[in-house]
Amino acid sequence: MAEQNETILEVKDLKTYFYTKRGVSKAVDGIDFSLKKGETLGIVGESGCGKSITSLSILRLIPTPPGKIEGGEVLFKGRDLVSLPNSEMRKIRGNEISMIFQEPMTSLNPVIPVGEQIAEAIRLHQKMNKKEARAKAVDMLKLVGIPSPEKRAKQEPFQLSGGMRQRVMIAMALSCNPEVLIADEPTTALDVTIQAQILELIKDLQAKLGMGVIMITHDLGVVAETCNTVAVMYAGNIVEHAPTQNLFDEPKHPYTRGLLASLPKINEDKEELYTIEGSVPSSYSMPQGCRFASRCPFAEAVCQQKQPELLEQPDGSKVRCWMYSDHWTGAKPQEEVFS
Amino acid sequence: ACSTNSAQSDDKEAAAEGNSTGGTLNVVRLSDATSLDPHFITDIPSANINYQKVYEGLVKPDKDFVLQPSLAKEWKVIDDTTWEFKLNEGITFHDGAPFDAEAVKATFERLLDPATASPQREKFSMIKEVKVIDPTTVQFLLEYPYAPLLSILASQEGGIISPKALAEDPEALKEKPVGTGPFVFESWKSGQEISLTRNEDYWGEKPNIDRVVFKVVPEDATRLAMIETGEAHINDQVPVTEIERIEASETMDLTRAEGLAVEFLGFNTQKAPLDDVRVRKAISHAIERESIISGVYNNVGTLANSAMSPKVFGYSENTKPAEYDLNEAKKLLKEAGAENLKISLLTSDRKERINMAEVIQSQLKGIGVEVEIQVVEYGTFIEMTNSGEHQMYISGWGNATGDGDYNQYNLFHTASHGPAGNSFYYSNSEADKMIEAAREETDENKRLEIYEEVAQIELDEAVYVPIRNYEHIAAHNKNVSGYWLNAANYLMLDGVEIAE
């Protein structure tokens, strides 16, 4: 089935909990999504909603203890990564699924020359000797647009600027032609002009190499520019999952709508911004109903009682909201709120 | 009393088995020498290297501290102020220079020359001139009659130095002694060890051993452990508390020798409240001296009855210190009107002395005298006593010459206040006169009488509380024998043997 739909990665009901002294933090609490070949999936959401934990769970890089994948499957080309032995998992990491992290300043080993760090990944997964791997590393640096790559390969991370380090990270991630690239906020730490360079680079390389990309970000602008589909996360859940165009044109979940409304925009003048009142529930004590209910301007009784399912919509998007179910009374007219 | 080595007879037997000559003797000691020039040495560890090993004097004391011929064959007192010595012939110094009357003259002239600035000069200040009569005869002309002359000549300061070395580089003598003794200086690794080798041309009986090395091992426990394991042979500075352990050990033995020195509790007689004889007496009555000997000194040494030990000329059995009598003590304090006394007790940082101070502190508590112990290192101790800042203090008097004059004049004469030795700041014109008289008296019995009398005066005036006559102890591994300690605490190696 994976081959037919060209779905390479499928996450089903993934749950990752943290067991701490303060209690159990349900950081990721039942996530479903799938990624097709050549597709870019955006995951957006506010800080702490579980974006990073989701991506780390896929590669089983959760710090254990206190973290633990409590349930669900991560099907990569039909194999469940959650139950794979460690040695098998290592073969996949960096080879078939790679990852780029948010902090280019701290994500590279400070005492190892960058070329060697790339070569290490190559040698781990491809039958190459040291010299070949090094040559390939230089090629990769060239590919991500680092000038004089031979020289740079011998340098240590502190000698490179933030943008260059992020390019190195990308080179490393792509060195084994992965089928899936997970980019966890790859540009948040960078200046806009550099961010533009990096995003452009990822787009180019994806087109060239044809991998599936999971782009994690909190910047809706980045999503709009790079992604085919978007998953919006809120408090450990996906609340809306839709093709990018649909999501921006016609956001369905009240949270998504509020989010878009509260965003000041570069190409638009507004006197006042919409605000989402209240705050995210603590991941240690999630309400039993809809997690957004306490902040939702339309919430009805049912929202407080039971969590809604992720409901498929006619336009192909999915949304986790009672509003789109038969239980909805529609007592509060929504037009008064947003338009 | 005869001070033979208690272990000697056993050792002799061991030695008699015949496997005994040669070898290197390792002696471990607390501290390093400071100088090896007899005219500048002021401490025992330095003197011990030279004495009767590298240097010899005209005369030497035997085991009973009776003076015997050494470099001098014989001597006579020509008149009160003229002494004549006949020297042995055929003796050469380690550097090849011959020993003769000129050598004797050269040695003493250097010592007495103010330019030399020898700290020992004072001791020999009665010598006006050393006169060479012929190569084997020498005369000492004195300023005033001085009965104990022989005893100072027998001390380590009286060692005869090679005139050649003196003429060439007297400074070098500090590091490289040149004498006539049975051992030749070999090397000195500062802070670590000094080694001597056997003098193959020695004029007397040659030592059995090839070499002797004096090693510095500051830690008491370590020194003893080295003896126990056989890493070293002799340790002549043993804590008295280790006696039982040494005696019980299978590999160690103990050597004991009566000493010349006396340890006492002194009073600064010019400092209130100790300027009141009643207070001093009260304290004297309150100190239970016997328990100090057994408790602190583990019965090493004997109870002293004056500032002179039995080995010193001038000692008398008849002198009587204050009896232990708390009621009398309390009565005296009351009389003196001294209540709630607070007195400081100064001592140097020697362990036994500190212990003794603590015991005295606890004993005086019994008569309501609060004692504050002040422990200072030796240099400060000397300074404080020299400047009279102290109240009570614990000290010892070495009696280096073994003669009563060295004891009485330095300790009690008014002229000796301060650095010279009278740290009691005691001043009694009657006593002064008696001490002076004894000094000039040539009749030994009369001298003895005078000393007995003056010593009792000092005790009656409670200038000090005599505590202990020294006894020197050394530990050795059972494979050594034949060495002895002389009364001035010098290690004597003339008969030493190492068994394999």
Added chain:
Amino acid sequence: MLMFILRRLVQTVPVIFGVTIVVFTIMQLVPGDPAVLLAGEGATKETIESLRVQLGLNQPLYVQYMEYVSNIFRGDFGTSLKNNQPVLDEILLRLPITLELAIFSTIITIVLGMAAGIISAVKPYSITDTVVMVIALLGISLPSFWFGLMLMYGFSVKLQIFPVAGWDSLAHIVLPAFTLGAGGAAIVARMTRSSMLEVIRQDYIRTARAKGVKERVIVYKHALRNALIPVITVVGLQFGALLGGTVLVESIFAINGLGRMIVDSIRMRDLPMVQGGVLVASLVFVAVNLLVDILYRFFNKRIELN
């Protein structure tokens, strides 16, 4: 790099000057008169006075200090009051011994400490870790002089494996070096462990994992190199504690080193020797710190950027 070394050298100069001032000042606080001690029991006032003049003790303080420093620059540390030897000779005689002891102890500190630290860090919170860390805690809590005596009692007197004291063979070195190195090893072990655990948390370790690197390689290649950087500094500082520790250990094991010389000289109030000894010990420490700094920079080039 050369520039860095040069600059560090230049920075060291005022420190050395400061050290001479402190040493000199402290020695001035010593109560009493060294001349009196030197002259010995029963010396006359004239003897003492002439000694004072001879030793320059009658000069005003700052003159004495200037004299002192300029002499040091000429390699003249004065002469011992005790035995009239040039202080520098006395020091040079002992310094190699102390350095030898210090180096052996440092080796013990490093090898033992790092090994224990790594063993602990690889399996944190395991039984091995707990045992190693409890031993390490004891290591820093035991008084070293006491520990040394216990070792001597056990290994020399009772078991007779090692000689009691002295400094002649390799066997002589074992116990003192261990006594001296044990505390440092404990500290290094703890430091290595916490540094390792800290490094393991870093983002770049996660990056290495995401590449599919094996845990063992992560520990020894990616983590250890970074973790050892702060440990270098600790080893450097430990060297100072170690030099200080020689004071006790050299006394216990009768080693004729600088530390014991200082203690003995203090006891004798041999001022020039104390001054010289403390000064040289400090200079050695300053030099070691310089070396450590250079090593540190060599291993951690980022330092300049912060």
Added chain:
Amino acid sequence: MAIELNKEKPLIVTQTLDHPKQSVFGSFFSVFLENKAAVVGGLIILFYIFIAVFAPVLAPYHPHDINLDNKLMPPSTEHWMGTDDKGRDILSRILYGSRLSMGVGFAAVIFGAFFGITLGLIAGYYGKWIDSVIMRCMDVLLAFPGILLALAIVSALGPSLINVTIAVGAFSVPLFARIVRGSTLEVKQLEYIDAIRSLGAKDGTIIFKHILPNIMSPIIVQGTLRVATAILSAAGLSFLGLGAQPPSSEWGTMLSSGRDFLFSAPYIAIFPGLAIAFLVLGFNIFGDGLRDAFDPRMKK
């Protein structure tokens, strides 16, 4: 669809406070109490403090009572830890000695901390040449290896417990100064310091009200660990005969006199040695625990 703001909605909606009210120390203590080692360390220290306070009640004998007939007695029911070479009860001496040994440790650290903190705050806050001068002076003090500085000071001032305290304290001045300076620099660049500066607060207010309270944790941790080191250093100096004077029952002094009996009556040295080691251990684990409790990264 264009999104417009609903004009009827109030502009400011009062926020609700959803965290339960908690004090700074409450959370600290809960973290601390979870660190078992630290609690053990704390209990050890409390135990020693208890001993020190109640020594006169607990001690079976007076610590200075000499009884030469009873000397060098091995541990027995009468003397649990035996008697020393003057027949004094070792247990009683150790009990009383806790006052001195801990006193030296605390006093030295307070002394060192006082100067170190002051200098470190000044250097860190004012920076520039003041910083350079102070820190160069601290470098000079740090250039003395180990206890050599303390040794030199004690040898100059003369042996006594007070001088040992001063010396050991002086030796830790630069350590505190460095830590305080580092933390000050760290806190100084925090925005609330700039905020209070831009309100016009005086330097004194900023330093003592805003910086000092916020750098207390490393100071307390360092202080605790330094107490351990101070006790050991003081014992070392006593071992060299430069410490407390007789008949004091300071543990280092006891140990020093006990070493002569290490082979014949080892209990004389073993008990004070253990007393020191145990107390130092207590401070060390307590300090470690504090560090963990203060370290935000440890808060899971």
Added chain:
Amino acid sequence: MKTLEEKKILLEVSNLKQYFSVKKDSIFQPKAYVKAVDGISFVVNEGETLSIVGESGCGKSTTGRAILRLDDPTDGKVLYAGKNIVELSKKEMRELRGDLQVIFQDPFASLNPRQTIKQILGEAMTIQKSVPKPKQRDRMIELLNLVGLPGEALDRYPHEFSGGQRQRIGIARALAVDPKLIICDEAVSALDVSIQAQILNLLKKLQKQFKLTFLFISHDLSVVRYISDRVMVMYLGKIVEISDKKDLFDAPLHPYTKALLSSIPVPNPSVKNERILLKGDVPSPINPPSGCRFHTRCPFATDRCKTDEPELRELRENHFVSCHYAEELFSPEPLLPATTK
């Protein structure tokens, strides 16, 4: 929007320079400086919001800090109400500080964790004597309500609040002394969008209510567009462009501004803007490029740009730019489509 006719100058910065000396690698090297701010001049009018934008390290915060005299500037004048702040004594400056306040970026670092909210606000009032002691408590509650917090917050510690709430407390503290000018240094950068919107609205409301003047420092151009009246763009310690907001966003004159604007990802997939990608990274401020500092990354740079430093010129009314070729590059058409459909 404000009309600009009746503008009154509140703050005038002229030729402000701030150099920080950097550690040298060698004693032989000449002293090196980070020229964080290198001779900038601008005015802030009463009641307006002037924003400073630019990439990280271009000297935005440094400018703000120099105005507040948190760091003493190397050179230049800062005239506030006719007085040169730079020359004031410590005491005079303390008195003036009530007028100038600051709100910072990091909601976690901007409040003393050991003080309760009451102490934080009380201290501000006491230092500036803005409110007498007995009335302080009432005023505090009033302030808290103003920023949308309940009065019960007074007895709590900062760690008991969320990031947005802390930011509100920071604002309350600034307001406690009745300031005229508030410098907001990245005041909303650390916040999530939904919280960011709340704070932005709050700031706007307060400005209206109390006639406040804002110097708003940010690197987020969308936020700047929302909040500002005028915008100043900085690059490597220099002003490259300064103008009314609309003018700047609709018709930027400097190539850097254009590139910056085009780099912002727009949260609308249907907008495909033509992007000017800049080469390379921002050069080091220790050895800034000669001539026009932007020439190393400028797609239009000529040889002249390498040598001649451009002046800040007024090309349109209230629109200043420092580029030699601004006229030629100037396009009447806005580069960005103004609004969504």
